[in-house]
Amino acid sequence: MDAIDEAIIRCVVRDARATYAEIGKAAGLSPSAAKRRLDRLVATGAIRGFSAVVDPQAMAWHTEAFVEIYCTGNPTPAALRKALDDIPEVIDACTVSGAADAMLYMLAKDIPHLEQAIQRVRSTTLVERTESAIVLSRLLTRPRL
Amino acid sequence: MDAIDEAIIRCVVRDARATYAEIGKAAGLSPSAAKRRLDRLVATGAIRGFSAVVDPQAMAWHTEAFVEIYCTGNPTPAALRKALDDIPEVIDACTVSGAADAMLYMLAKDIPHLEQAIQRVRSTTLVERTESAIVLSRLLTRPRL
DNA sequence: CGTGAAAAAATAGCGTT
């Protein structure tokens, strides 16, 4: 993981469909060297994958919420992960510091759908209660770097 | 936005570097038709862009936090957006329902860096106080669909 | 890592429904 790898990552975070020629130019490398580096970054797991950023408005699912989870007892991260994995509306889940045990980012079609999904989260025996903040408007979204 | 567009989006969310032949197969289309559709989805804004999903552990920045913002007065979303746009550690920002006015997702090198970034958020005249939850462990991250 | 040739994919033009 040197400066060249970081340049490649910056380039491909900005545009995952960049050609190897473009990636190479951004990193000061030939196209073939750029490909070898990128392949290695994927193989080692530094890059998890490539994804399209979709406008939630354009899709059917346009109701977003941040949900704080308060657990009963002290479930392990693995147990929590296993419980949440089956709920497709849960997009992002992290254990956090502070009063809550975990923070979820959820995505649903509409409010009734979101409510139903939160019910499923609650029905997990591990979860005692939840506290939700529904997204009203999205101010900015940046690629993660 | 029909079923074919949705199939294309599903395909490209799973792998943004898929070839038009692959995208076409997923949608039951020829490569050229797949390209035309994808180009249109980008042009209309349904697809905002293509990005690599980077393992935060592998990068220098591996301290994440959810930050609730409580504002003075009633700033417009536009004003809030403008204030946060200059702070690169702010990855995601939304106005939300509930007690807080907005929720941020922030990413920094380490705790001191995060603290400094939150200070910058606080120094914004619009912000009265903040409440942070630092991410301890990431349970799951799914592409947004 | 770079170079250069072969294979694959992307792109643009054209005819069809």
Added chain:
DNA sequence: AACGCTATTTTTTCACG
């Protein structure tokens, strides 16, 4: 208006220095 097909250009990929 949208598709498939074909020809051309560009990109990817691989062997070698």
